[in-house]
Every structure is written in C-alpha cells, then in structure tokens.
Amino acid sequence: MSAYLLGIFFILIHLFSNTFIPADRIRRNKWLSFSGGLAVSYVFVYVLPSLHREQQAIEWYSDSLTMESELYFICLLGLLLFYRVQKTVKTTHKVETNQSAFWLYIGFFTLYNMLIVYVVMAANVSFIQAIFYGAAIGLHFIAVAHDLWRENPEQYNKRGRFFLALGIIAGWFIGMFLTLSTFIQAIIFAFISGAMILNVLQNELPKEKHAHFPSFAIGVFSYTTITIALKFFFEW
Numbered sequence: 001m002s003a004y005l006l007g008i009f010f011i012l013i014h015l016f017s018n019t020f021i022p023a024d025r026i027r028r029n030k031w032l033s034f035s036g037g038l039a040v041s042y043v044f045v046y047v048l049p050s051l052h053r054e055q056q057a058i059e060w061y062s063d064s065l066t067m068e069s070e071l072y073f074i075c076l077l078g079l080l081l082f083y084r085v086q087k088t089v090k091t092t093h094k095v096e097t098n099q100s101a102f103w104l105y106i107g108f109f110t111l112y113n114m115l116i117v118y119v120v121m122a123a124n125v126s127f128i129q130a131i132f133y134g135a136a137i138g139l140h141f142i143a144v145a146h147d148l149w150r151e152n153p154e155q156y157n158k159r160g161r162f163f164l165a166l167g168i169i170a171g172w173f174i175g176m177f178l179t180l181s182t183f184i185q186a187i188i189f190a191f192i193s194g195a196m197i198l199n200v201l202q203n204e205l206p207k208e209k210h211a212h213f214p215s216f217a218i219g220v221f222s223y224t225t226i227t228i229a230l231k232f233f234f235e236w
Helices: 002-020 025-057 070-095 098-123 127-151 153-177 182-204 213-234
Strands: none
Touching: 002 098, 002 127, 002 153, 025 070, 025 127, 025 182, 025 213, 070 098, 070 182, 098 127, 098 153, 098 182, 127 153, 127 182, 127 213
C-alpha cells in the first residue's frame, strides 16, 4: 500500500512541481540548495551502500560473472548514457531549435522515471521506507522537473509533464504485474544509480552563483542523520 501511495505522490510532483518552487529568487536559491543537499546525501549514504549490497547479493552468480564489480560497471554505463544524452541535447540546442533537445530530454527522463518507480514498487517498501523514498526521490523529481521546465516552460506545461507522469504510471504497472529476477532488478538499480549520480552532482549540486551554503549543509546533515538513524533502528 505504501508503494502505491508513493506512485501517486510522484505523479502529482510532475503534474504540479512548479507550484512547489518559490517564485522569489532568494527563497528559490535556498530551496534548491537544500534540495541539492538532500540529493547529495541520498547518493552517498544510501545509493552507493545499496549498490554494494546488491553486488554482494548476486555473488551466487559468480560462476558466470568475471569479477566482483559487474554492477559498478552497469552503474558506469548508466552514467555514460546520461552524459551522452546531455551532450547531445546541448549540441542539438546549439544547431537547431530547442524543441528537439527538449523532447530528447523528456524521452530519457520518462524512461528514467519508469525504471526508478519500478525499483521502488518491486522493493515493496514499508511505511517508514516509503517516507524515506518519498522525501529523497520526490525532491529529486522536483529538481528534474524544474530543470526541464526551464528548458521550455510552454512545452513542459502543455505536454512534457504528462509524459513524465506516464513514465511513473508505466513503472507502477510493471512493478505490479511483472516479477523480474533479483539479478535483473539489481541491474536496473545499478543502471539508474549511474544516471542519478551524474544528474545529482552535475545538475542538482547548486552552482556558486545560485548556491546558499547553509541551506545546502542543513540538507546534507539532516538527511544523513535521519538515514543513519533509520538504518540503525530498522536495520535496513
């Protein structure tokens, strides 16, 4: 039940994310810096340790694998693909109208959303974990939506946000009706982790001119403290 509520929450984020971001520039900088701090903390205290656990969990495939770092390689492939998409978008933006670049971004993030939500649904998270995922991934989705909105506000509001929401719905239904092996789920998690790591460090880490360091630091330390406490008390 908690996972399904998360799916609804993620859909609402993409449909109404612009209303969550303050219009005032100073408050917006503080908000995005705080959100960036949460995202960075999520990567370092949850995603990377989880990737390590997933690698350990598939050790029984060792007879058919060549080394003990296959998932890290898949993670790197996800990072490279996302970097390639970004480079293509920027090149397209320079030589053509930004329509092509915008829809390339929308297409990639629709797939990205679908895979993230599938992983969450497949994990069958508890109520406490649902709050944890909702805070981290929800703010990540808001930051992604805001970046896409800045690229083309009219097209994002008119069509783009609905495609992103459809990606979440697709991941939701796939997670409900399709059961994949632990090995395949680990590969999907590793792939989206690579894309998420690059996106967080490149796009959500606040630039100097837009950064508010106290807000960023509060985001990092507050989310890290909560994560460590939850892991200690609930043995995640």
